[in-house]
Amino acid sequence: MQPRITKENPMRVRFAPSPTGFLHVGNARTAIMNYLIAKKNGATMVLRIEDTDMERSTKESEQSIYQDLAWLGISWNEGPDRGGDFGPYRQSERFDIYRNYTEKLIADGNAYYCYCTKEELDAMKKGADGEAESYTYSGRCRNLTADERAKLEAEGRKPTVRFRVPDNTSIVVNDRIKGPVEFNSSNIGGDFIIIRSDGVPVFNYIVIIDDALMKISLVIRGDDHLSNTPKQLLVARALGLPEPEYAHLPLIMGPDRSKLSKRHGITSVEMYRRQGYLPEALMNYMSMLGWASESGDEILPLEAIISQVDLKKLSKNAPIFDFQKLKWMNGMYIREYPVPALTDLFIPFIKEAGYNPEAIGRKTLEDIVTIVRKSCELLSDIGGLIGIFLDEVSEPDSDADAMLRTEEGRLVIAAARDLFRSELNAGNFASTLVNRVKENTALKGKSLFMPLRAIITGRQKGPELDQSMPVIGFDKCKKRTEFCYDRYCK
RNA sequence: GUCCCCGUCGUCUAGUGGUCUAGGACACCGGGUUUUCAUCCCGGCAACAGGGGUUCGAUCCCCCUCGGGGAUGCCA
Numbered sequence: 001m002q003p004r005i006t007k008e009n010p011m012r013v014r015f016a017p018s019p020t021g022f023l024h025v026g027n028a029r030t031a032i033m034n035y036l037i038a039k040k041n042g043a044t045m046v047l048r049i050e051d052t053d054m055e056r057s058t059k060e061s062e063q064s065i066y067q068d069l070a071w072l073g074i075s076w077n078e079g080p081d082r083g084g085d086f087g088p089y090r091q092s093e094r095f096d097i098y099r100n101y102t103e104k105l106i107a108d109g110n111a112y113y114c115y116c117t118k119e120e121l122d123a124m125k126k127g128a129d130g131e132a133e134s135y136t137y138s139g140r141c142r143n144l145t146a147d148e149r150a151k152l153e154a155e156g157r158k159p160t161v162r163f164r165v166p167d168n169t170s171i172v173v174n175d176r177i178k179g180p181v182e183f184n185s186s187n188i189g190g191d192f193i194i195i196r197s198d199g200v201p202v203f204n205y206i207v208i209i210d211d212a213l214m215k216i217s218l219v220i221r222g223d224d225h226l227s228n229t230p231k232q233l234l235v236a237r238a239l240g241l242p243e244p245e246y247a248h249l250p251l252i253m254g255p256d257r258s259k260l261s262k263r264h265g266i267t268s269v270e271m272y273r274r275q276g277y278l279p280e281a282l283m284n285y286m287s288m289l290g291w292a293s294e295s296g297d298e299i300l301p302l303e304a305i306i307s308q309v310d311l312k313k314l315s316k317n318a319p320i321f322d323f324q325k326l327k328w329m330n331g332m333y334i335r336e337y338p339v340p341a342l343t344d345l346f347i348p349f350i351k352e353a354g355y356n357p358e359a360i361g362r363k364t365l366e367d368i369v370t371i372v373r374k375s376c377e378l379l380s381d382i383g384g385l386i387g388i389f390l391d392e393v394s395e396p397d398s399d400a401d402a403m404l405r406t407e408e409g410r411l412v413i414a415a416a417r418d419l420f421r422s423e424l425n426a427g428n429f430a431s432t433l434v435n436r437v438k439e440n441t442a443l444k445g446k447s448l449f450m451p452l453r454a455i456i457t458g459r460q461k462g463p464e465l466d467q468s469m470p471v472i473g474f475d476k477c478k479k480r481t482e483f484c485y486d487r488y489c490k
Numbered sequence: 491g492u493c494c495c496c497g498u499c500g501u502c503u504a505g506u507g508g509u510c511u512a513g514g515a516c517a518c519c520g521g522g523u524u525u526u527c528a529u530c531c532c533g534g535c536a537a538c539a540g541g542g543g544u545u546c547g548a549u550c551c552c553c554c555u556c557g558g559g560g561a562u563g564c565c566a
């Protein structure tokens with residue numbers, strides 16, 4: 001994506017993850033929406049790393065976020081990894097910037113030092129009629145004199161800095177998705193901490209500074225931030241900073257309607273990749289979560305999604321993540337993908353299943369992929385299927401075993417063995433085998449194919465038999481037939 | 491508790507004051523094609539949370555109730 005910061009097109013969006021673990025699909029959706037909207041409008045997309053939670057933030061997480069975004073096909077114009085005119089793009093590298101603003105807030109009387117300890121705060125909460133959740137900070141450090149401060153300081157207390165929330169002030173968030181949402185400053189929880197006692201600033205404070213300084217015009221983020229937006233807006237007003245527009249995306253839910261989390265299933269983008277989802281499919285599914293295209297089509301190329309995406313069309317309801325539908329969509333992508341490229345995508349999963357792609361050969365690989373893709377919803381599904389083509393003998397599974405023990409099964413085994421020993425050759429054995437067994441046994445349809453399938457593949461399900469047999473090859477098919485004869489017909 | 495958001499098939503959604511017998515997709519069920527499983531095709535099941543208004547007429551507009559979610563951290 002080329003940056004286009006022009007007078008005609010100053011739109012700037014940002015994705016601001018915390019590097020505290022793998023990229024979660026909920027965050028991925030936020031990233032995707034930012035990307036789609038940026039693409040649609042020719043906007044600049046900023047990637048900002050919000051790493052002020054020193055305990056949980058790691059460099060490895062940051063790297064994995066880059067990787068996961070890149071895998072999805074999301075690119076950005078400015079960020080820690082590629083620079084830009086509004087850096088640094090890691091909050092941990094911007095503390096000097098925040099310090100200046102904090103000093104200004106304190107000088108203007110919009111913020112003050114608070115010497116209450118965690119323990120004292122906890123005690124006050126508990127004291128509040130046992131209703132800890134309705135407690136708001138009393139503001140008891142609001143008007144400390146210099147002497148009082150010095151005394152507290154002498155006790156060895158390290159102060160936090162709190163933002164002084166004005167009384168009874170209306171704050172309206174003009175949200176592009178929700179519409180105008182009105183809050184009153186009196187019930188946003190009282191004076192909130194903006195600098196921890198260790199000197200590290202908190203998210204609610206610096207996020208608005210960064211958005212302003214990075215000239216973000218539209219903040220697209222999760223719904224969970226909506227309630228905190230008035231705090232951020234209050235900070236912006238106290239500091240005289242420009243306010244961005246907002247679009248709060250409804251949160252993605254799990255099947256039980258609570259915030260999607262690990263206990264609902266796979267939630268990290270990384271795991272989707274490892275399980276054999278195609279980035280295009282994940283991208284398609286997540287992009288379309290919450291709205292529908294005009295035609296009603298759900299499988300759309302990225303360009304079509306970009307041209308149709310629109311914040312106004314987004315549903316206000318929190319969608320439930322439908323693992324099944326994503327899987328279906330993935331299967332559709334696997335079936336439509338160009339075979340050479342698809343083969344490349346399958347290769348890691350073939351290796352994982354214990355087979356060596358180099359030894360198999362490109363031609364055979366592509367033949368296998370062509371046949372097998374119809375039975376795959378995930379790339380990893382090939383692991384359970386590829387052995388059919390490559391193993392010397394197919395050990396029958398329980399279904400196949402049961403089939404081969406029947407009278408019909410043994411009849412087919414015997415007939416096939418005779419044919420392999422007499423008239424069949426490597427030329428066109430596949431179709432000949434089917435037709436001659438049919439003639440010799442007078443079986444047809446299911447009762448012909450199921451035993452044959454069991455003999456050749458050891459399964460009752462799988463890729464199309466007449467296409468598979470030529471790829472498996474004459475020798476293996478013969479060997480497997482002899483194997484079955486020895487086991488079931490003696 | 492308080493503040494805020496949301497409420498159309500099980501799920502994702504389309505929909506508009508009358509054209510709605512509420513449409514599509516996933517899932518599920520049934521049928522067909524495939525000399526077989528799968529793919530593919532066809533069909534079926536299934537929803538406007540409830541109650542008041544406003545209106546000639548409400549799924550759609552307003553209010554209340556109920557239900558769900560989020561926020562309320564020296565997390566982001």
